[in-house]
Amino acid sequence: MSQFATMRYPKVFLVFITLGLCSTVVYCQLSSTYYSTSCPNLLSTVQSAVKQAVTNEKRMGASLLRLHFHDCFVNGCDGSILLDDSSTLTGEKTAVPNANSARGFDVIDTIKTNVEAVCSGVVSCADILAIAARDSVVELGGPTWTVQLGRRDSTTASLSGANNNIPAPTSNLSTLISSFSAQGLSTKEMIALSGGHTIGQARCTNFRARIYNESNIDSTFATSLKSNCPSSSGDNNLSPLDLQTPTTFDNNYYKNLRSQKGLLHSDQQLFNGGSADSQVTTYSSYQNTFFTDFTSAMVKMGNISPLTGSNGQIRKNCRKPN
Incomplete structure (x- = not known):
């Protein structure tokens, strides 16, 4: 037995040990x-x-990862992005970053139904999002990580926050x-999390200006995109964020x-000649190295301002408060 196991510490010292362990409050709240x-x-x-969802459609992995990211950046990881608009609630689905692009809500509904079948009223939609994001990355060949759990669901959303x-x-x-x-995330963590763009697709409306107007773009690459993204139409036409391996989670995004x-x-x-170049x-x-930094950043992002204890609720239906 270690000498520390039998040592008797003064009560004051034990308080400092506890405070040290819980200096990042959310890590004490989630487990x-x-x-x-x-x-x-x-x-x-x-x-x-x-x-099953990713097998049916490879792109869904990126969509589920994105849902978790867009959830956490608006009042914390509280499942608010899943709420539908109603007569009493304005959700986040119609916000500019989400409208016509956020997807996977039906998959989350299916997961919630399956989870309710094995343990009713126990698991939050916010936690389901966090687990689904991790599992999506793994299914597409990326790294795994230990998801911290214990979030509760919000009863409100924030269109302006989104x-x-x-x-x-x-x-x-x-x-x-x-x-x-x-959101409490460093520049290093931002660059690592941006690597999530090694999977998924983007709409023409989001990259049209770049391929027609910018100079820091490979000319052959820009030309190849223009046929699927005309200068004045095709807003919703899709192109992969990583042209090499769009359904494999790897480091080609940075290449x-x-x-x-x-x-x-x-x-x-x-x-682009700036401070992020060396990390890229x-x-x-x-x-x-990318995988290690990405997983660490995902855990930290997943711990942004969670609702815990008696705050929030465990939604029965992820699309509406109880």
Whole structure:
């Protein structure tokens, strides 16, 4: 037995130990074993549903990851993005970053139904989003991480928060840094989380200005995109964020940036002669480094301002408050 196990510490010292362990409050509120007794089959239930959804449509993995990101950046990871508009509530689905682009709500509904079947009224929609995001990355070949759990669901949403807090595809580097900093995320974490764009697609309306007007773009790449994104039509036409492996979670996103083949203006800002260049270079060369930093940043993002304890509720239907 360790000498520390039998040592008697003064009460005051024990208080400081506790405070030190809980210096980041949310890590004390959430736990990876939160449902181990109340819903022991939770993780396998979510994983099975995500696996089926991604098998049916590879793009869904990116969509579920994006839902978690867009949820956490608006009043914390509270499931607010899942709420439908009603006569008493204005949701976030019609916000500019989400309208005609946020998707996967039906998959979350299916997961919630499956989870309710094994443990009714126990697991929050916010936690389901966090687990589904992780499982989506894994299904597409990316790294895994331990999801912290114990979030509760909001009964309200914020349309203005969704419009103002989620970085736009037109953002420059300083705006991206500020947007993530406002959520307690560092520049390093911003660059790592941006690597989520190694999967998924974007609408023409979000990259048209880049391919027709910007100079820091590979000319052949720009030309190849114009047939699917005309200068004055085709707003909803899609192109992959990572032209090389759009349904595989890898580090090709960063390799593309070094070749001036970032699809969005905000993507290419990470490699444009600025302070982010060296980190992009590292990730383009060392995929494991990217994976390590990405998973760490995902855990931190998932811990943004969770509702815990008696705050919020466990929604029966993810689309509406109880």
